[in-house]
Amino acid sequence: MSQVDIDQVVREELGNIxxxxxxxxxxxxxxxxxELDIDSMDFLNFVTALHQRLGVAAPELDYxxxxxxxxxIAYLKEKRA
Amino acid sequence: xxxxxxEKRRSDVERANLRDYxxxxxxxxxxxxxxxxxxxxxxxxxxxxxxxxxxVAHGSGDKLALRWLGRDGHVxxxxxxxxxxxxxxxxxxxxxxxIGKGNRVYxxxxxxxxxxISVLGSLKNGSVFCPMxxxxxxxxxxxxxxxxxxxxxxxxxxxxxxxxxxxRDQVPGLRHVLIVDADGNPPEGTLDFTALMxxxxxxxxxxxxxLQDMAxxxxxxxxxxxxxxxxxxxxxxVAHQVTGKFALDLHQDDIFWCTADPGWVTGTSYxxxxxxxxxATLIVDQAEFDAERWYSILRDQKxxxxxxxxxAIRMLMKIGGxxxxxxxxxxxxxxxxxxxxLNPEAVVWSQTVFGRPFHDNWWQTETGxxxxxxxxxxxxxxxxxxxxxxxxxxxxxEHTGDGAREITRPGTIGELALRPGWPSMMRAYLHExxxxxxxxxxxxxxxxxxxxxxxxGYFWFVGRADDVIKSAGHLIGPFEVESALMEHExxxxxxxxxxxxxxxxxxxxxYVGLKAGYRPDDDLAKExxxxxxxxxxxxxAPKQIAFRENLPKxxxxxxxxxxxxxxxxxxxxxxISTLESEER
Numbered sequence: 262m263s264q265v266d267i268d269q270v271v272r273e274e275l276g277n278i279x280x281x282x283x284x285x286x287x288x289x290x291x292x293x294x295x296e297l298d299i300d301s302m303d304f305l306n307f308v309t310a311l312h313q314r315l316g317v318a319a320p321e322l323d324y325x326x327x328x329x330x331x332x333x334i335a336y337l338k339e340k341r342a
Numbered sequence: 343x344x345x346x347x348x349e350k351r352r353s354d355v356e357r358a359n360l361r362d363y364x365x366x367x368x369x370x371x372x373x374x375x376x377x378x379x380x381x382x383x384x385x386x387x388x389x390x391x392x393x394x395x396x397x398v399a400h401g402s403g404d405k406l407a408l409r410w411l412g413r414d415g416h417v418x419x420x421x422x423x424x425x426x427x428x429x430x431x432x433x434x435x436x437x438x439x440x441i442g443k444g445n446r447v448y449x450x451x452x453x454x455x456x457x458x459i460s461v462l463g464s465l466k467n468g469s470v471f472c473p474m475x476x477x478x479x480x481x482x483x484x485x486x487x488x489x490x491x492x493x494x495x496x497x498x499x500x501x502x503x504x505x506x507x508x509x510r511d512q513v514p515g516l517r518h519v520l521i522v523d524a525d526g527n528p529p530e531g532t533l534d535f536t537a538l539m540x541x542x543x544x545x546x547x548x549x550x551x552x553l554q555d556m557a558x559x560x561x562x563x564x565x566x567x568x569x570x571x572x573x574x575x576x577x578x579x580v581a582h583q584v585t586g587k588f589a590l591d592l593h594q595d596d597i598f599w600c601t602a603d604p605g606w607v608t609g610t611s612y613x614x615x616x617x618x619x620x621x622a623t624l625i626v627d628q629a630e631f632d633a634e635r636w637y638s639i640l641r642d643q644k645x646x647x648x649x650x651x652x653x654a655i656r657m658l659m660k661i662g663g664x665x666x667x668x669x670x671x672x673x674x675x676x677x678x679x680x681x682x683x684l685n686p687e688a689v690v691w692s693q694t695v696f697g698r699p700f701h702d703n704w705w706q707t708e709t710g711x712x713x714x715x716x717x718x719x720x721x722x723x724x725x726x727x728x729x730x731x732x733x734x735x736x737x738x739x740e741h742t743g744d745g746a747r748e749i750t751r752p753g754t755i756g757e758l759a760l761r762p763g764w765p766s767m768m769r770a771y772l773h774e775x776x777x778x779x780x781x782x783x784x785x786x787x788x789x790x791x792x793x794x795x796x797x798x799g800y801f802w803f804v805g806r807a808d809d810v811i812k813s814a815g816h817l818i819g820p821f822e823v824e825s826a827l828m829e830h831e832x833x834x835x836x837x838x839x840x841x842x843x844x845x846x847x848x849x850x851x852x853y854v855g856l857k858a859g860y861r862p863d864d865d866l867a868k869e870x871x872x873x874x875x876x877x878x879x880x881x882x883a884p885k886q887i888a889f890r891e892n893l894p895k896x897x898x899x900x901x902x903x904x905x906x907x908x909x910x911x912x913x914x915x916x917x918i919s920t921l922e923s924e925e926r
Contacts, residue, residue, distance in 0.1 A: 279880075280872035292413075294630055298504070300477055300880040301631055301653075302814065302846050321661040325632055 267315070267337050271330060274310040278303045289330040296330075304328075317341060345686045345724040348699045357675075358719035359587040363729060366588070370732030372765060375584040379619070388551045389558075389579040390465035393618035394429060395548070397422045406623045410455050411639065413629040418455055422621075425462070428455075428539075430546035432463025435538045436494070439518050443468030443549050444556065446490050449604075450474045450483060450497040450506065453628045456522040456535060457604060460496045461614055465557055465576075468549030469493075472559040472571075475605025475816075476501060479879030480509045481826055482569070486561050487513045490571050490772060496520045499529055505879070553577035553765075559772065560607045562707035563819030565809040571772035572707050578611075579619060581711040581766035586616030588731055589703050589715035590647055591676045599625040599639065600649040606816060607707045608680055611766070612649055616711075622647075633661050637669045644673035651681040653814040655688050655700060656845050663695030671696065676718055678703055681815020682847045683803040686725035702727050704803065706789060707817075708781070710766025714801050726800040727793075735761035738795050739786055746783040755804050758793040759786035809903045811840030813848050818882055820903060826877040827852055827884075830870055832860040837893050837901040838884060841910050852884040853906055855893050862889030891926040 272284050279297040287296040294304060308327060312318050317340045319327060327333040360366050380396045381387050397405065403423030410418040420428065436447065447464040449471070451457040457473070464471040472490050474483060483505060487495070492513060497506065499521050507529065510516065524534040551557070558574040586592040590612065598617040602609035617624045625643050629635060631654055640648065677692065677700045684702040693699040703715035704727040714736060716728035730736040738756040739746040749756045762782070771778045781788055792804040811818040820838040827836045835855040840848030854870065856862055867887045874883040894902045897920060906925070908915050 277868065279875060280868040281876040298477070298875070298880055300814075301657075302843075302849060302885060303880055305845065306885065321633060321657070322665065325634070 267334055267341070270311070270314050271333050271337070274307055274314065275330070277310065278307055284330075287330065290332075292328050293330065293333075294328070311337065315341065345690065348689070348693050348722040348724065350719055350721055354698075355719040357591075358717065359591055359593065360717050360732070361719050363717060363720050363732075366732045367730075372580065372733055375580050375733070375765075378583060379580060382548065382550070384550075385552070386550045387553050387576050387579065388465060388468075388548050389576050389582075389615060389619075390429060390462040391548050392579050392583070393615055394422060394426050394462055397618075397621050398426050402621060405621070407618060408455075408458060408624045408626060409643065410453075410458075411625065411627045411629075411643075420455070420458075425459075425618075427544035428459045429463040429466055430544050431539045431542040432459050433467040433546045433548075434542035434544075435520075435535075436464065436467045436469060437546075438538070438542065439494070439533075441467065441469055441493055441517070443551070445469045445493040446472060446559065447494045447496065448472045448474060448487055448490070448492045450476055450478070450495060450501050451522065452476050452498070453603060453626050454498075454522060455626075456496065458614060458626065461604065461610065465551075466546060466548045468551050468555065470556050470559055472561070473604045473610055474561075475603060475881055477879050477881035478505070478605075479875065479877050479882065480505050481877040482822065482879060482882055484509050484512045485568055485822075486571070487516065489561075489568060490559050492516050494518045494520065496522060496535065498523050502529060502532065551576045554769070556769070558610065560610070560707045562607075563810055563817045563822060564777070565819065566821050567777070567819075569819065569822065570774055570777060572607075572710075572768040573770040573772055574710050574766060575769055578710045578766035579615060581764055582611050582616040583619040584733075585711040585715075585731055585766075586612065586620055588717065589701075589712040590616070590649060590678055591718040592617055592620045592622055592647055594621040596620075596622040596646045596675075597625060597644055597673070598622045598647045598649070599627070599643070599645045601627070601631075601636075601654060602649070602651065602681075602815075607710070608649075608651075608815075611711055631657060633658055633665070637666065637671070640671050640674060641669045646673050647676045647678075648674060649678045649680065650700075651815045652679055652684045652688065653681070653846050655679060655684065655692070659688060659691050660845075663691070666695055674698070677701065678715075680705070680712070682812050683725070683727065689722060689724035699724070704728075704791075704801070706791075708768045708787075708789075709760070709764075710768065711764075713760060723796075723798070723800050726796070726802050728801065729799055730801070733764055736801065737761075737786065738793060739783075739788070741783075744783070746786050746788065748786075752797040753794055755792055755794045757807050758789045758791045758801070758803075760789065761785065762787045809839070811838070811848050811850055813840060813843075813850060814846040816881065818850055823850060823852065823874065823878060823882060823884060826874050827854065827870060829877070830873050832856050832866060833870070835893050835901065837903050837906055839903050839907045839910065841886070841907075849886070850882070850884040851886040851888065851910070853888050853890050853893055855890050892923060894921055894925040895923040896920040897922040
């Protein structure tokens with residue numbers, strides 16, 4: 262899957278969890294929990310969804326790397342490379 | 343018993359505030375507990391005076407009261423004297439704005455120093471403080487501010503714009519909004535907290551507050567109706583202090599970290615008041631849960647007593663104990679947990695990886711302080727919430743028509759009940775006399791929790807007696823969620839229940855019946871989720887939405903949440919004789 266696709270999956274899954282937020286308005290390097298007003302349960306659901314869609318099982322200790330939109334995209338790119 | 347008790351070491355027992363449980367229960371009296379505080383002249387008592395100023399008067403002004411750890415690595419230290427002066431400034435700010443005794447000061451803040459200063463400064467001014475969780479959306483915010491008749495809101499520019507500016511006209515009685523990060527440029531209609539603080543004097547004569555004067559307002563949720571504002575008074579500090587000594591084994595030389603947010607009662611009673619009244623040092627972390635950050639804080643700050651919640655403990659368990667080898671946590675002496683029952687696996691796990699167990703304890707917004715606990719010097723029976731605190735009379739009762747009767751036979755499930763009269767017991771649900779009265783029967787306060795007491799006197803949580811949802815340790819009223827969803831044009835009927843979740847205990851799930859002409863598809867589910875999030879915020883909004891053609895109802899048209907839940911869990915459906923309209 263290309264980088265564009267990973268971008269798309271991340272945006273779709275964030276959109277599923279916080280459909281009320283406009284992803285174009287957020288700081289891609291900001292903490293998703295702040296930027297999207299999501300809680301830690303939402304974040305865990307996001308990680309689970311990424312696993313299902315992309316087959317990348319992030320160990321818990323890597324969660325902080327997924328805390329921003331840019332961080333999540335970069336992490337997934339690297340893991341799938 | 344499937345889990346072996348965890349026996350305490352002699353060294354744990356010798357250092358404990360409460361060394362012999364049975365002896366302490368015998369010798370304890372609330373009058374004696376009052377003597378541990380200084381009080382103010384002529385019988386006055388003020389929580390902030392006991393928490394802050396009296397330590398300065400006793401010569402401990404230079405001692406570290408609160409260390410704030412910013413998300414970005416910034417650290418800010420408050421000695422007891424600095425905390426005294428900053429809280430004096432805030433009290434002066436309030437006074438200069440015409441806010442006085444009994445007026446209501448609300449916060450909508452993350453864990454920032456301004457929050458801690460606002461709480462204690464408001465109490466000095468005789469004002470009533472009501473902390474709100476920053477993950478609430480506009481509707482929970484407006485309902486809480488309206489019920490409690492908010493005079494002042496302290497918040498950040500972002501939270502103000504995102505959650506409150508658009509609904510501010512729904513709280514017409516609100517007089518001032520203070521923005522803590524205005525940076526000289528507060529949004530229109532608000533005031534700059536920092537600028538006001540700089541102008542204010544750091545000396546203040548604490549307003550005279552009596553034992554029974556209202557101090558704190560904490561909202562909680564029932565099955566039906568609006569959130570309930572539990573009223574707590576200045577006398578509560580007697581219980582805040584002594585329960586911290588007994589149940590958290592807090593000593594003056596402790597470095598204490600309570601991970602709860604002051605938006606919930608734990609984060610105020612034990613995240614601010616209790617440790618400060620004892621003269622300990624409080625660690626506050628601005629950031630959200632992050633396992634490595636948390637272990638680093640425990641190590642670097644040499645935390646000795648740690649009070650956290652099952653949701654966090656279960657996340658740490660998932661990560662496993664291996665990583666702990668990198669952290670020297672030898673300073674850590676006592677660990678406690680609250681919010682929902684801590685499963686025995688987690689207690690045993692903690693004993694294995696930390697070399698000491700988490701001590702589960704039980705209390706609720708209404709009780710103001712810990713009521714049942716596992717103690718430093720008492721063996722832990724994993725999965726049990728422990729035994730009642732000295733001064734607390736707890737029982738298991740059954741309902742008898744209009745009354746309640748204690749069940750003394752060990753192992754019998756009934757409603758957990760307490761004999762009222764301890765200092766931190768709520769004095770009212772604000773403006774809700776009938777709902778308040780309903781909590782009491784035959785001299786018992788009924789907690790709404792089902793529990794049992796075993797032959798050894800240990801209490802065990804069984805479940806809720808009502809439909810309230812407990813997610814990540816926080817109570818969520820189904821009615822509040824249902825009301826928000828009903829506002830959507832597509833929704834004909836809705837029922838909200840809690841479904842089991844490995845990490846959070848329960849998560850909120852909504853069953854929705856649609857009006858004619860609407861299709862139950864993914865797009866609509868997303869729209870409803872967004873609708874609920876916008877109004878309720880992430881802490882209250884449902885995490886799952888399921889469509890139904892019809893929800894199960896009684897003859898009188900009441901939706902049977904219990905039945906939905908039993909079916910969701912695959913449990914027996916129980917008495918369905920009142921079921922009139924079946925789920926489809």
